[in-house]
Amino acid sequence: MSKAAFEARGLGKQYGATTALSGVDLTVGEAELVGLLGPNGAGKSTLTKIACGLVHPSSGEATVCGHAAGSSPARACMGYLAETFRFPAWSSAVELLELHQRLARSEGGAGEPAELLEMVGLADAADVRVGEMSKGMQQRLGIAQALIGRPRMLFLDEPTSALDPAGRRVVRRLLEQLRERGVSALLSSHLLGEVELVCDRVAILSGGRLVAEGRPDELVRGRGVAVETGSGERLFEEAGREDAPRIVSDLVAAGERVYGVRVLRSSLEDVYLDAVGEDPG
Amino acid sequence: MSAVATILRYGIRESMRRRVFLVVFVLTVAFLALYAVGAAFAFKDVGNFADSAPEILDARAFTGATILGLAMFATFFLGTVLAVFLTLGVVRGDAERGLLQPLVVRPIGRSVLLWSRFAGAAAVSGGYVLVVYGLAVAITAIAGSWWPDHIVTPGIGLAAGVVIVAALSLLASIFLSATAQGIAVLMLFGGGLTAGLLGEIGKALDSATLREIARVASWALPFEALYEGGLRALISNTEGLTGAILSLGPFGGAQGAGPLLALWAVIYLAAVLGIGAAAFARRDL
Numbered sequence: 001m002s003k004a005a006f007e008a009r010g011l012g013k014q015y016g017a018t019t020a021l022s023g024v025d026l027t028v029g030e031a032e033l034v035g036l037l038g039p040n041g042a043g044k045s046t047l048t049k050i051a052c053g054l055v056h057p058s059s060g061e062a063t064v065c066g067h068a069a070g071s072s073p074a075r076a077c078m079g080y081l082a083e084t085f086r087f088p089a090w091s092s093a094v095e096l097l098e099l100h101q102r103l104a105r106s107e108g109g110a111g112e113p114a115e116l117l118e119m120v121g122l123a124d125a126a127d128v129r130v131g132e133m134s135k136g137m138q139q140r141l142g143i144a145q146a147l148i149g150r151p152r153m154l155f156l157d158e159p160t161s162a163l164d165p166a167g168r169r170v171v172r173r174l175l176e177q178l179r180e181r182g183v184s185a186l187l188s189s190h191l192l193g194e195v196e197l198v199c200d201r202v203a204i205l206s207g208g209r210l211v212a213e214g215r216p217d218e219l220v221r222g223r224g225v226a227v228e229t230g231s232g233e234r235l236f237e238e239a240g241r242e243d244a245p246r247i248v249s250d251l252v253a254a255g256e257r258v259y260g261v262r263v264l265r266s267s268l269e270d271v272y273l274d275a276v277g278e279d280p281g
Numbered sequence: 282m283s284a285v286a287t288i289l290r291y292g293i294r295e296s297m298r299r300r301v302f303l304v305v306f307v308l309t310v311a312f313l314a315l316y317a318v319g320a321a322f323a324f325k326d327v328g329n330f331a332d333s334a335p336e337i338l339d340a341r342a343f344t345g346a347t348i349l350g351l352a353m354f355a356t357f358f359l360g361t362v363l364a365v366f367l368t369l370g371v372v373r374g375d376a377e378r379g380l381l382q383p384l385v386v387r388p389i390g391r392s393v394l395l396w397s398r399f400a401g402a403a404a405v406s407g408g409y410v411l412v413v414y415g416l417a418v419a420i421t422a423i424a425g426s427w428w429p430d431h432i433v434t435p436g437i438g439l440a441a442g443v444v445i446v447a448a449l450s451l452l453a454s455i456f457l458s459a460t461a462q463g464i465a466v467l468m469l470f471g472g473g474l475t476a477g478l479l480g481e482i483g484k485a486l487d488s489a490t491l492r493e494i495a496r497v498a499s500w501a502l503p504f505e506a507l508y509e510g511g512l513r514a515l516i517s518n519t520e521g522l523t524g525a526i527l528s529l530g531p532f533g534g535a536q537g538a539g540p541l542l543a544l545w546a547v548i549y550l551a552a553v554l555g556i557g558a559a560a561f562a563r564r565d566l
Contacts, residue, residue, distance in 0.1 A: 052386045054566040076388040086379040090298035102287040103387035145383060 003066070005030050005153040005184035006051060010060035013046050013208075020046040022208045023060070028153070028184050033175055035195030036188040038205035039276055044188040045083055047205070048155045051186070052080045065152050076105070079146035081139075083157040083188070089131030093122060093141050096130065097148060106149035116144040121170050135162040143171060147178075154178070154185040160194060172198045196268045206276040219271045223264040230257035235264075284389040288397030289404075296367065296405070305363060309413060312355065317420045320348050324425035339519075345427030346516045352417035353515075357439055357508050358470075360410035364447035365466050367402035370459030371395075371451060376566045377458065385566060392558040395451065399554060402447040407440040414439055430518040438511025441546055442504035446470060448553040449504075455560045473498060473505035503546045510542060 006028040013021040021043040028034045036044050049055040051062055053070025062069035065077040087096050097113035106112060117123050120140040130138060139162045146154055160168045168191075175185060175198050189195050195202060196216045204212040212219060224237040225244050229251060236247055241263045248258050266274075296302055327340040372395070375381035385391060414436045422428050429435065449469065453462040480495025482488070499506035516524065 049566070052382075054382055054385060056563070056565060072388045072390065075386055078386070080383070080386045082379060082382045084379045085383060087383070088295060088380065090295060095294075099287065099291055100383070100387065103284060103384065103389055105388065142383075 003030055004028065004063070005032070006062070006064050006155075006186060008047065008051070008060065008062045011047065011050060011057055011062055012059035013043070013050065013055060014058040019208050021050070021057075024205070024208075024210050026203055026210060026213070028186050030152075030184055031179050031182045032201065033179055033185045033187060033199045035199035035202045036186055036205065037190075037192065037195060037202060037272055042205040042276070043208040044205055045157055046208075048080075048157050048186065048188055051155055052078065076149075077151060078153045078155060079148065079151035080155045081142045081146040081157060081159050083161075085142055087130045087138065087141065087145075090129060092127050092129050093117060093133075093144075094126040096141065097144060100145050100148045104149035108149065112148065113144075116147050117141075119147070119174055120144045121167070136164060136167055139163055140167065140170075143174070152183060154183060155188075156185060157188045158190070159187065160189065160191065168194060192268045192272055202268070204272060204275045212271065212275040216268055220268060221266045221271070223266050226262045226264055227251060227258060228260040228262075230259070284393050285397045285400065288389075288394060289401045292367070292398060292401035293405070301366070305359075305409070309359070309409075312359070313413070313416055313420065316348075316352055316355075316417060317424065320421055320424035323348055324427075339521075341425055341427050342516070342519055345421050345425050346429065346519070349417060349421045349429060349515060350512055352421070353414065353435060353439060353508070353512060356410050356413045356417065357442060359413065360406050360439065360443035361446045361467070361470050363409055364402055364406035364443050365450045365463055367405060368398065368447055368450040368454055369463055370454060371398050372455040372561060372564070373457060374454065374459035374462070376564075382566055391561050395558055395561050396554060399448060399451050399557075402451065403444040406443045406447055410439045410443050411436050429515040431514040434514040435511035438507045438509075438514065441543075442507040442511075445504040445507070445546065445550055445553075448550055448557070452553050452557040452560075455557055455564065469502065470504070473502035474508075476502070477505045477509050500545065503542065503549050506542055507546060510539075 004027045006026075008024050008026045011021055011024040011026075012019070024043070024047060026034075026047070036047065038044050046055060050057050051064060051069050053075060056070075064074035067074035067077070091099070094113045094117070097116060100106075101108060101112060108115075114123070114126065117126055120143050122137060122140050122144065125133065125137060125141075128137075130141070133141065139159065143156070143159055146156065160171050163171065172194065175187070178185065179200075187195065187199060199216065201213065201215055202219060203210055222240045224235055225239040225241075225247055227234050227236070227247060234251075236243070239247060244261050244263060248261055251258055323344050324341065327344045370378075372381065384394060418429065418432060418436075446466065450462065450466040453465050457465060476495050476498030479491050480499070483491025483493075483495060499509070
């Protein structure tokens with residue numbers, strides 16, 4: 001079993017009478033990308049902030065790279081991009097990264113800022129001031145900032161919310177490259193398709209509780225087999241992929257003309273909506 | 282480069298990019314130019330009787346102490362405004378805007394971050410009042426050939442007062458939004474000065490109650506006592522009718538600092554910064 005890059009045990013957070021998190025157990029292994037899903041107010045940002053030492057838990061404990069969350073060694077091995085972040089408008093991209101290099105005591109050297117800007121597609125914007133950047137450029141810069149010091153564990157809260165499809169693809173490829181280098185990430189997002197594409201596992205929070213967790217292909221379920229026949233489409237709800245040949249054979253034997261067969265599976269969106277109890281109407 | 286030096290450099294670069302220093306420089310030059318003109322005319326106007334009967338009233342000392350006292354008040358006010366703006370929104374304000382979180386998650390520690398921001402604000406605003414005070418003393422000497430009884434002590438009192446204001450402002454930034462913080466600290470500053478004036482009124486009216494209120498306020502807000510001690514040091518050796526008349530004026534009537542004030546100011550500063558660090562450490566961001 002791999003060593004955990006992030007581990008939460010019985011994590012809870014109470015804001016007055018409001019429960020933001022309750023008894024959450026979650027592990028992110030080494031070189032593992034875990035997607036954190038949930039509706040607004042589910043506790044995703046609270047969980048991420050506790051992991052980064054920005055919020056103190058009311059109960060339970062969390063560790064990052066084996067160190068207590070919020071401790072100096074834990075902060076030294078992680079990178080973080082907040083959901084609502086802002087960088088000083090007066091700073092250029094390269095100045096901002098140099099500042100974070102010094103604060104993170106990065107050993108990346110003078111070439112690290114340029115290397116990171118290249119990775120996030122901002123190579124030509126090194127001297128552009130943050131105040132002159134689009135929201136998408138700032139988000140790319142935020143990802144570069146989170147990667148300063150070669151962190152072992154990344155906490156990314158909605159890292160692609162302001163990016164266009166091309167930008168999202170850049171971030172997906174970047175995360176895959178990082179995983180190959182052994183970097184772990186907890187990726188909080190509302191974009192289910194994106195999470196499904198890149199993440200090894202998915203955790204779904206609702207009302208501060210962890211309501212589903214697993215690999216995307218484990219979470220999705222079969223929804224039957226649909227067969228297109230001469231008399232219209234027929235749905236066999238209880239059937240699975242292995243039943244398809246028999247169904248087709250039976251139909252042909254019964255004199256039906258078969259034009260197509262589809263094995264139906266629920267999408268991650270269906271799983272998500274089932275888990276959080278939201279009816280799309 | 283240490284984390285403290287990095288944060289200091291960050292704060293100074295921010296002030297330079299936001300043209301804070303340029304604005305402060307231009308306005309300070311304007312203030313000192315006006316002060317120079319005012320001082321020249323003041324000494325010229327009293328020149329006719331300044332040399333006639335110096336044994337009765339030293340008009341040059343009277344004029345110099347009064348206008349330099351005014352300059353000290355203005356410098357203290359400007360230094361306070363600078364200290365407040367350099368610490369405006371440093372914790373809660375920046376956290377609400379999302380500026381603070383990327384810095385806090387770095388392995389430098391919240392206390393180091395807070396104290397570094399204080400050191401930057403204290404060095405800039407304290408240094409600023411020392412320079413402006415020094416220039417005001419020089420202008421006064423050039424305009425009227427008059428020097429205060431103590432030159433260094435009033436400047437140190439002013440700088441120390443502004444440093445304490447910076448610490449209080451930083452503490453307020455942990456609990457209050459930027460606007461509320463600015464209002465609260467400037468009102469506290471005004472309240473402290475008012476308490477000092479109340480003490481002078483109490484002295485003139487021989488009211489023990491008013492003097493006691495001023496004394497308590499001075500301990501609670503030692504920046505006022507430091508400023509007042511500095512004012513007093515301007516003319517602490519001036520005797521006779523000149524000293525007596527000066528003691529009735531708005532600046533000459535200030536109370537001496539007393540030997541315990543410096544010690545109390547250090548303890549007070551350490552307590553404010555300690556409380557600030559403890560509160561910041563507990564705060565959810």
